[in-house]
Every structure is written in structure tokens, then in C-alpha cells.
Amino acid sequence: MTALAGTGALTRLALRRDRIMLPVWLYLIVFMAASTVSSTKGLYPDLASRAELAANTNDTPALVALYGRVYDPTSLGAVSMLKLNILCAVAAAALSIVLVVRHTRADEESGRQELVGATAVGRRAPLTSALTVVLSANLALAALCALALTIAGLPAAGSAAAGAAWAGVGLVFGAIAAVVAQLTAHARTATGYSFAALGAFYLLRAMGDASGSGGPRWLSWLSPIGWGQQFRPYAGNRWWVLLIMVVFAAVMTVGAYTLVSRRDLGAGILPDREGPSAAAPRLRGALSLWWRLQRGSLLGWGVAFVVLGAALGGIASNVGDMVGSAQARDFITKLGGEKGITDAFLATDLVFASVFAAAFGIQAVGRLRAEETGQRTEPVLATGVSRWRWAAGPVLVALLGGAVLLLVTGVVAGAVYAAQSGDGAQFGRVLGAALVQIPAAWVVVGLVVLGYGLVPRLTSLGWAVLVAFLLVGEMGPLLKLPRWVMDVSPFAHTPKLPGTSWSATPLLCMVALTAVLVAAGLWSFRRRDITS
Amino acid sequence: MLGGMNEVISVSGLVKTFGRTRALDGLDLTVRPGEVHGFLGPNGAGKSTTIRVLLGLLRADAGTARLLGGDPWRDATALHRRLAYVPGDVTLWPNLSGGEVIDLLGRLRGGLDPRRRDELLQRFELDPKKKGRAYSKGNRQKVALVAALASDAELLILDEPTSGLDPLMEEVFQECVRAERGSGRTVLLSSHILSEVEALCDRVTIIRKGRTVETGTLSELRHLTRTSIRAELAGPPDGLADLPGVHDPEFRDGTFKCEVETARLDALLRRLTEIGVRALTSQPPTLEELFLRHYQDDLNGGRASAEDGGAGSASGGGPAAGGSGSSGGSGSSGGSGAKAGSR
Numbered sequence: 001m002t003a004l005a006g007t008g009a010l011t012r013l014a015l016r017r018d019r020i021m022l023p024v025w026l027y028l029i030v031f032m033a034a035s036t037v038s039s040t041k042g043l044y045p046d047l048a049s050r051a052e053l054a055a056n057t058n059d060t061p062a063l064v065a066l067y068g069r070v071y072d073p074t075s076l077g078a079v080s081m082l083k084l085n086i087l088c089a090v091a092a093a094a095l096s097i098v099l100v101v102r103h104t105r106a107d108e109e110s111g112r113q114e115l116v117g118a119t120a121v122g123r124r125a126p127l128t129s130a131l132t133v134v135l136s137a138n139l140a141l142a143a144l145c146a147l148a149l150t151i152a153g154l155p156a157a158g159s160a161a162a163g164a165a166w167a168g169v170g171l172v173f174g175a176i177a178a179v180v181a182q183l184t185a186h187a188r189t190a191t192g193y194s195f196a197a198l199g200a201f202y203l204l205r206a207m208g209d210a211s212g213s214g215g216p217r218w219l220s221w222l223s224p225i226g227w228g229q230q231f232r233p234y235a236g237n238r239w240w241v242l243l244i245m246v247v248f249a250a251v252m253t254v255g256a257y258t259l260v261s262r263r264d265l266g267a268g269i270l271p272d273r274e275g276p277s278a279a280a281p282r283l284r285g286a287l288s289l290w291w292r293l294q295r296g297s298l299l300g301w302g303v304a305f306v307v308l309g310a311a312l313g314g315i316a317s318n319v320g321d322m323v324g325s326a327q328a329r330d331f332i333t334k335l336g337g338e339k340g341i342t343d344a345f346l347a348t349d350l351v352f353a354s355v356f357a358a359a360f361g362i363q364a365v366g367r368l369r370a371e372e373t374g375q376r377t378e379p380v381l382a383t384g385v386s387r388w389r390w391a392a393g394p395v396l397v398a399l400l401g402g403a404v405l406l407l408v409t410g411v412v413a414g415a416v417y418a419a420q421s422g423d424g425a426q427f428g429r430v431l432g433a434a435l436v437q438i439p440a441a442w443v444v445v446g447l448v449v450l451g452y453g454l455v456p457r458l459t460s461l462g463w464a465v466l467v468a469f470l471l472v473g474e475m476g477p478l479l480k481l482p483r484w485v486m487d488v489s490p491f492a493h494t495p496k497l498p499g500t501s502w503s504a505t506p507l508l509c510m511v512a513l514t515a516v517l518v519a520a521g522l523w524s525f526r527r528r529d530i531t532s
Numbered sequence: 533m534l535g536g537m538n539e540v541i542s543v544s545g546l547v548k549t550f551g552r553t554r555a556l557d558g559l560d561l562t563v564r565p566g567e568v569h570g571f572l573g574p575n576g577a578g579k580s581t582t583i584r585v586l587l588g589l590l591r592a593d594a595g596t597a598r599l600l601g602g603d604p605w606r607d608a609t610a611l612h613r614r615l616a617y618v619p620g621d622v623t624l625w626p627n628l629s630g631g632e633v634i635d636l637l638g639r640l641r642g643g644l645d646p647r648r649r650d651e652l653l654q655r656f657e658l659d660p661k662k663k664g665r666a667y668s669k670g671n672r673q674k675v676a677l678v679a680a681l682a683s684d685a686e687l688l689i690l691d692e693p694t695s696g697l698d699p700l701m702e703e704v705f706q707e708c709v710r711a712e713r714g715s716g717r718t719v720l721l722s723s724h725i726l727s728e729v730e731a732l733c734d735r736v737t738i739i740r741k742g743r744t745v746e747t748g749t750l751s752e753l754r755h756l757t758r759t760s761i762r763a764e765l766a767g768p769p770d771g772l773a774d775l776p777g778v779h780d781p782e783f784r785d786g787t788f789k790c791e792v793e794t795a796r797l798d799a800l801l802r803r804l805t806e807i808g809v810r811a812l813t814s815q816p817p818t819l820e821e822l823f824l825r826h827y828q829d830d831l832n833g834g835r836a837s838a839e840d841g842g843a844g845s846a847s848g849g850g851p852a853a854g855g856s857g858s859s860g861g862s863g864s865s866g867g868s869g870a871k872a873g874s875r
Contacts, residue, residue, distance in 0.1 A: 275662070278631045350618075378617075384640055
């Protein structure tokens with residue numbers, strides 16, 4: 001097998017390069033699992049409280065769409081899985097995608113693989129070593145999670161099933177990323193498409209799970225995320241679902257290997273097109289260059305936000321009708337605002353749109369750092385472009401783009417909801433509720449700009465900060481964190497619209513904070529050395 | 533220094549540290565209007581760091597730097613409209629075509645001459661329609677060169693601009709730089725390709741470990757070093773070895789070889805003719821030998837690679853070894869050195 005020569009050495013190299021990232025990811029996932037179980041135990045100590053939670057959840061399509069169902073109300077484990085199953089499965093999938101792209105297409109694009117490939121390394125070795133790393137990471141994830149959940153007091157068999165379910169989802173998305181990485185010539189595109197697949201499968205499962213008994217429930221079975229849930233840890237432990245995952249991953253892997261042997265190093269399957277021989281008159285300044293560099297990404301996010309808006313508007317139209325018991329109504333009302341159940345749902349879930357808009361902003365500002373480390377910043381700054389002007393481009397894209405994305409979601413969600421409920425006034429209410437989400441996303445962008453201005457390496461911390469804000473918001477009430485900890489997150493200060501009374505003060509404060517952070521970041525950037 | 537007022541670049545005592553590394557350690561550099569100035573030094577000597585300070589990308593820790601009469605850090609944007617820069621390692625935006633990058637950089641700088649752009653594209657045989665990711669290293673370098681040469685900047689700062697170019701394109705590049713000098717532009721050419729510097733530069737600054745070790749015209753620098761002599765003699769080489777300034781004398785089969793300090797050449801030749809000369813070859817020192825003389829400390833320090841070791845023994849040993857050593861490093865340096873010397 002000369003095509004596999006050098007796999008061992010490459011695998012060791014990959015593990016060495018990931019020696020920090022991999023343990024941190026695994027630790028976070030295991031920690032999230034263990035702490036959720038202990039807090040669930042505290043919140044729902046007896047059978048009656050668990051049964052109530054399960055009934056309320058399963059009767060609320062919006063919650064089912066977001067998290068899935070509780071499959072065994074009597075089991076502490078199954079109740080703990082409500083949020084945890086989907087969170088851990090998505091985390092394992094994200095980890096696997098990042099690992100595969102990092103060790104295949106990213107290395108190839110940077111030319112590192114060429115350096116390595118000229119030594120006694122076979123054509124299939126890089127892909128094989130990447131898949132080996134992903135397999136090892138997911139096996140470790142399964143083992144550690146099973147152990148942690150068992151120690152937290154849950155039955156060992158169910159814990160093993162939970163670990164296996166998450167690792168299975170991880171493997172499937174690793175294999176999907178392996179195929180995508182062969183198709184596209186760029187690591188960034190490969191990661192983007194893989195995460196788009198993750199989002200699409202999440203949506204597919206949401207539609208399947210949320211549909212009534214006569215509806216297309218089978219949709220969930222078309223989604224690897226759905227498989228992770230249908231594994232049903234602590235509620236039947238259906239190990240045969242693992243077989244579906246393994247077979248699917250194997251088929252995708254075979255596909256990836258077939259593609260590898262059919263293409264040149266560095267090439268995608270789709271050939272590069274020629275560009276124009278001269279620049280259009282529009283392309284004449286730093287801002288127009290940034291627009292050119294980021295418009296594709298903004299368009300992709302725009303499509304995602306249209307889908308998100310349609311989903312939110314669609315689910316919102318059904319929430320009111322389908323909530324069964326009075327208790328369920330009470331429950332969902334407590335989760336969000338004070339008035340209508342629909343309003344509460346919208347207020348809760350529009351925060352996610354805000355988080356996604358912040359993610360777009362982090363990515364947009366992150367391009368500044370990518371340009372700097374890619375040594376494309378120096379030639380531009382050696383022309384008549386000032387640093388201020390150069391850095392202003394992606395900051396504007398992040399801030400205005402984020403606002404446009406939330407506007408798009410608000411318009412689509414409002415239109416869908418207004419059309420389905422036959423109440424035109426809902427359009428304005430939903431749109432307003434989407435627009436008040438803008439300042440919180442901006443604060444995150446401001447933090448990233450400040451980080452980039454001070455030390456470029458801090459830019460990627462933006463993701464960690466966003467995840468921390470998200471976790472504090474999602475898990476804070478469960479973990480009974482003190483109020484001031486939860487208040488650190490800007491998303492905690494967004495008015496819970498529509499439906500509640502609100503004041504503009506926190507919004508104005510957040511906008512002012514953003515302005516200060518951005519100004520400080522740009523000021524620092526103008527004073528520091530350009531790294532190379 | 534003469535004419536301190538109108539110098540294009542004037543740097544003195546420049547210091548820049550990165551953590552514990554002292555990248556620039558009191559560096560001096562003076563570039564006069566209209567000259568092509570060679571900026572020489574081995575990898576890591578601080579050439580690129582100096583250029584980055586001059587471009588206002590890095591802030592110096594100490595010393596003064598003036599560029600086109602302004603402060604490179606404070607007046608960066610205004611100064612940059614008057615210069616064009618080619619980095620040593622060009623990376624392009626993957627989804628922009630070469631033609632788009634050339635136009636964009638030109639416009640960011642304040643305009644470029646479309647006729648000249650097309651002419652340069654032809655001379656460098658560059659396809660402007662390819663996307664940035666599809667170019668080879670040499671072609672990426674050409675994109676940056678065309679963008680810089682098609683501008684009407686009064687100063688060109690070129691940081692190892694020919695790395696990755698093939699010999700034909702290297703020749704085209706040299707023609708272009710000569711044309712630039714002809715039209716009165718100033719060029720700072722950082723390089724470690726000595727033949728290129730010998731062929732193009734009016735004055736040279738050699739740096740080492742962040743310090744300037746030598747600066748001047750090539751003939752001034754040559755004067756400080758040794759000429760190789762090889763003479764077929766009519767009689768015994770009595771007293772030759774004892775003459776001041778003669779190094780590594782060697783006599784075999786009627787042929788005398790040595791290296792002589794260029795300032796002492798006269799006395800040696802007088803003595804040789806007294807003995808009687810049947811044939812004589814004299815080789816002026818190449819820039820390479822000049823260069824190596826300053827790096828002998830490094831080479832003797834045991835950090836030399838195999839190639840450097842060979843060349844190192846050249847300047848330390850006899851001239852014959854010098855010839856073979858330098859031809860390994862860069863083929864035409866001996867020849868162009870002689871040309872430059874005869875000018």
C-alpha cells in the first residue's frame with residue numbers, strides 16, 4: 001500500500017499540531033455534559049417534576065424543533081439529554097469538520113502538503129491521517145463522555161449510548177467534510193460548505209421532529225443529527241442506529257478516496273475560472289476591495305438568515321395552537337417574556353439570530369487578521385491607504401452586514417408570521433423585535449476589533465467569547481449562576497421583544513460601548529507594528 | 533555625508549527589537565536621489581525589517597529615519613503616494629485576477645500608466661487573466677513588479693524582487709531598472725543576488741546582524757579589498773612573499789599566485805616586472821568576495837552550510853579556490869565584476 005506510506009508520521013504530526021486545541025474541545029464537551037446532568041438532577045429531583053418537564057417540552061413544537069423530544073419522562077438521563085444531546089452532537093460535528101479541513105485542504109492550500117508530499121508520503125496518506133485523527137478524537141469523546149456521565153450518576157449503558165451517539169454524529173460530519181474538502185480548492189469554502197450541511201441537517205431534523213403525528217416525521221431520519229437523537233440514550237439505547245452512522249460515514253469516506261485519486265494536488269474538482277484582465281472602475285479603493293472580498297460571504301449568510309427568518313416565522317405561527325396543557329403554557333411563558341406564548345418564543349429565539357449575526361461579524365473582522373498574516377496587508381499599506389481606512393472596511397462590513405442580516409430575518413419572519421396569522425400588525429412587531437437584537441451583536445464585534453487592534457492573535461478569541469456568552473445565556477439559569485455573571489453577556493441586555501415593555505437605554509448603552517470598543521481597537525491598530 | 537538635505541532615504545542609528553531579538557542594531561543607510569542603491573546582507577540581517585520601518589509598518593525603537601523628506605511613521609500615507617513597493621514574498625488575493633491586482637494597487641497609489649502597464653505585461657510575459665491562487669511564485673512576483681514599475685512613483689523600494697524569476701525574466705527586470713534610473717527614479721534594491729547588485733547598483737550598503745558594515749560605490753569598496761594575481765615568471769620569486777599587502781603567496785612550476793590588497797597592487801607589479809613576466813592575469817575582487825569577507829566571522833563560527841563553507845574557503849584560501857567557489861554561488865558574478873571594474 002504505497003499510497004498510504006507515511007500515514008503514521010502524518011498522524012503523529014497532526015496530533016502534535018492539535019495538542020492544545022483537541023484536549024480543550026474535548027474538555028469543554030465533557031464538562032458541558034457532566035455539569036448539565038448535575039444541574040438537571042437539582043432542578044428536577046423527582047419523577048413528577050421530570051414528567052411535567054417532558055410533557056411540556058414534547059407538547060411545544062418550537063422547543064421540539066430546537067432541541068428534540070424527551071423520549072422517557074421517567075429517566076433522569078433522558079431528561080438531561082433534552083438540550084445536551086443536540087449541543088454535544090453539534091459540538092462533535094463541528095470539531096470533526098474543523099479537524100478534517102485543517103489536515104487536508106488547509107494544508108494543501110498553504111503548500112505544506114506539497115512539501116510533505118514530495119517525501120516518501122503516499123497520495124492517500126494525508127486524508128487517511130486526517131480521518132485517523134478524527135476517529136481517535138471521536139472515540140476519545142465517546143469514552144470520556146460515557147465515563148463522565150456515569151460518574152455524574154447516570155446508568156452506564158445509557159451513558160455509553162450517549163457517548164457513542166455523539167461520536168457517531170462527529171464521524172459522519174468528519175466524513176462529509178472529507179468529501180467537501182476534495183471538491184473545493186479552498187479550506188475556507190470547504191469549512192463553509194460543511195457547516196452549511198450541518199445547518200441543513202439540523203433544519204431537516206427540526207422539521208421532522210416538530211411535525212405532528214400525521215406529518216413528515218421521517219424527515220428526522222434523513223438527518224445525521226436526527227440519528228444522534230433517535231439513538232435514544234437512557235430511553236431504549238437503540239445501538240442499531242450506530243450502524244446507520246457507520247455505514248454512511250464509510251460510504252462518504254469511500255467517495256472522498258475516489259475523489260482524491262482523480263484530482264491533482266491543490267486542485268478542486270471544479271476548475272478555476274479565468275478573471276478579467278483589468279479591474280472594473282469600481283475597484284479603486286480599500287473599501288471597494290473589502291466589499292469585493294466579503295460580498296460572497298455576506299450573500300451566503302444572507303441566504304441562511306432568510307431561511308432562519310422563514311423557520312422562525314413558520315414555527316411562531318404554530319406555537320400558540322399546538323401548546324397542549326395550561327402547564328406548558330405557563331412553562332414557555334416563564335422561559336421568555338410575559339405576554340403571549342408566541343411572543344415568548346420569538347423573544348427567546350431571535351437571540352439566536354443575534355448570536356449568528358455576531359458570528360458573521362467575528363468572521364468579517366477576522367479577515368483583517370487573515371490578510372495580515374497572509375502578508376497581503378503590507379503591500380496595501382505601502383500605498384496611499386491609511387491604516388484607519390484599511391481597518392475600517394471589515395469593521396463596517398461586520399457592523400452594517402450584521403444589521404442587514406437581522407433586518408432580513410425580521411422582514412422574512414414578520415412577513416411569514418403576518419401572512420399565516422392573518423394579522424398584518426404582526427409584521428412590524430416581529431421586525432422591531434429583530435432589530436433590537438442588533439446592538440448586542442455589535443458589542444461582540446467591538447470586542448473583536450479591540451482584540452485585533454491590540455494583538456492580532458486575540459482576534460480568534462472572539463469565538464471563545466461568543467461561545468461563553470451563549471453558554472452563560474443558555475446554561476446560566478440551569479446552573480443557577482449569579483445574576484452579574486449572566487449580565488456579562490450583551491445578549492442578556494436585549495429587550496425581550498415582542499410583547500414586553502422595554503426601554504431604549506440598554507440599547508443605546510450597547511451602541512455607545514460598541515463605538516468605544518471600535519475606536520479603541522482602531523486607535524491601537526494605528527499604533528502597533530504590522531506583524532508578518 | 534554630503535548633501536544631507538535632499539537625500540531620498542536617510543537612516544541613522546536605527547534600532548528595532550522583537551522580544552529579545554535585536555533585529556536592527558544601530559543601522560545606517562543613505563540613498564541619494566537618482567541612484568540605484570544595493571542593500572545587501574544575508575538572510576536575517578535586517579534588510580526587510582529596515583524596509584518595513586521605512587514603510588511605516590514597524591515603529592523603530594531608536595534612531596532616526598527620514599524618507600523623501602518626511603517621517604516614515606507619521607507621514608506614512610502621504611509618503612506612500614510617492615513610492616512603490618515590491619515585497620520579497622508576494623501573496624495575492626486568491627479570487628482577484630492578476631490584472632485586477634495591478635490596477636487596484638496602482639489606483640491605491642494614485643494612478644498608473646495604462647500604456648506602460650500593457651508594455652510591462654508583454655515584456656514579463658504575464659497573463660493578467662489568471663486568478664491569484666493560480667499563479668506560481670515567479671508570476672506572483674511579476675504581478676507586484678508590473679504594478680510597481682507601471683506607477684509614476686519617484687522611489688521604488690524592491691525587497692528581493694527577483695526571487696522566483698527565471699534568468700530570462702531576471703534580465704528583463706535588470707533592463708527595466710536601468711530604464712528607471714535613466715528616467716531619474718531612485719531605487720532601493722535589497723538583494724542577496726550579488727550579480728544583480730553588481731550589474732545595477734551605483735552604491736551599495738552591506739549590513740550584518742542589524743548593523744551597517746560597509747557602504748560606498750563598488751569601486752570604493754573594491755579598493756578596500758584584494759585582487760587576485762597569477763603570473764608566469766621568468767625567474768625565481770625572490771622577495772615577493774615579503775612585500776607588504778601580499779597574502780597567501782604560492783609558487784609552483786614557474787607560476788606565482790597570490791592575493792594582494794588593492795592599494796598595494798602597484799608595488800607588487802613593479803617587483804614582478806623586475807623579475808620578468810611571461811603571462812599575467814589579474815582579477816578584481818568580486819562583490820561576492822567583498823561580501824564574504826564581512827561574513828567570515830559567521831562562517832568560521834561553524835554555522836555555515838555546505839555551500840557557504842565552500843565559498844568561505846575561497847576568500848580565505850587562494851584565488852583559484854575563490855573562482856570555483858563563487859561560480860557555485862552565482863554564475864556570472866566574476867564576469868560582471870570585471871566589467872564593472874573596467875568602467
